[in-house]
Amino acid sequence: MYTGAGRKGVQSAILVLTDGKPSFKFQTNELVQQLDDKNVQRFFMMINEAQGDEMKVMQKWASQPWETNFFHVPGMEALRADASVWTQKATTIFCPMAMSPRATESEE
DSSP: OTTSOOOTTSOOEEEEEEOSOOSSHHHHHHHHHHHHHTTOEEEEEEEOSOOSHHHHHHHHHSOSSHHHHEEEEOOHHHHHHTHHHHHHHHHHHHOTTOOOHHHHHHHO
């Protein structure tokens, strides 16, 4: 569905929230390749406590450079403890043109 035509002149992008354990690794890899072929930017937000082989797979699936398009939340407890921080980080990475209504109001 996502590989269809997007708006002209706009970079297509997708944000994937994951626990880092793909149920269908082969099919997911195929979809990642299709998105790459269509120049769709892929951002991955992995939420889990482990940092093993799953993390390397998610880094590989994220658009390059993965350091810009991937970040790790160290588990659900960390997410619950600072949900607004993680939400802000995901938003600013995924949409760098995002504006805070509160910050805009303060500036005005």
